Amino acid sequence: MDPLHLWPEPLRAQTWTGDAGDLTALADDVDTLLAACGREVTREHIPRVTAEARRLARHFRVPEGAAAQAALLHDLGGIVPRGEMVPLCRALGIPIYPEERQVPMLLHAQLSVVLARERYGVTDEGVLQAIRYHTTLHAAPNPLDLVVFLADKLEWDQGGAPPYQAALRRALRDGLEAGATWMLRWMASPEARLLVPHPDLRAAWAAFGVTARG
Template identity: 35%
Template structure:
């Protein structure tokens, strides 16, 4: 992606989110995308994919939680019972659809990373891991994440160690629902790091 294309994509995302009064989400998306790019330089052949995935990962913030089930149904997205119980998680799948249909992103690797940036999934790729970790480091809450120090120490070892650290942290800290993809990723990470 040239600097012009990057600026153009940023502007399109800004317009899209600002029209829906999702200003904080815009800043979070750009922060995650830029960090994912930097992280991607260490682990990916094409770190630009990580930047694009990061820029678009939360583009579905235009739909509040109470609308996500209906929006997903309208888009033809298959939902798990856990997503019906905790609709916040659906945003990753909706973001993938918006990236594809509104922003014409057709790169399957980018779409995959967007689709699992909250939960990860089994048979993850390095790009999936990079976006998953970048989103946790550059989180969208106030202050520093409570898991950040441990996550960064794990990241010094590998992407897999960092992802495992975060998922293990979640599973031990009152997680609302355990998404099937999260559990698959956890078991795979545990096995791979064995």
């Protein structure tokens, strides 16, 4: 069964016949789909994250094309209304944590992975993994995971520059892992105002020696 029949109508109405390796065409299709679904915040967020992912990838010698592809697709699962994320994931056979039932938006990364595979034909497991963990990171991230995670945090979708942006950029002078450690510590602080820590985030905290505060 083609899982795409379960998705919002604009997705089903706009088919993709291109090559996901053509990043210009991919960016255009993603933008068109987000516009059709009325996701203007995400539509503005994704190009900024992609530009940042490219910059970080070049600086840290991570494959730029893979970073850009993951960044273009990382939030696409957000086209699904939050109230429909849990039922859709259940229908797709995606395991759901209790924390994800409590905060369904935490499922958007897994839905983005499904779209990357099913709509765009992405088969690079490294790209799919970076999409999957861009919100939370995980216990054993590779450089591509770190690039996409940090690009998403440097160019967040909350309007304006994040309050920690300058400090995170300073931390990145010591490398991707130093930047990730700093970001994870911030996410473990009261300032982050997390509704609920995802199990993958808790695993990342443990792996990076971070203790939640507050």
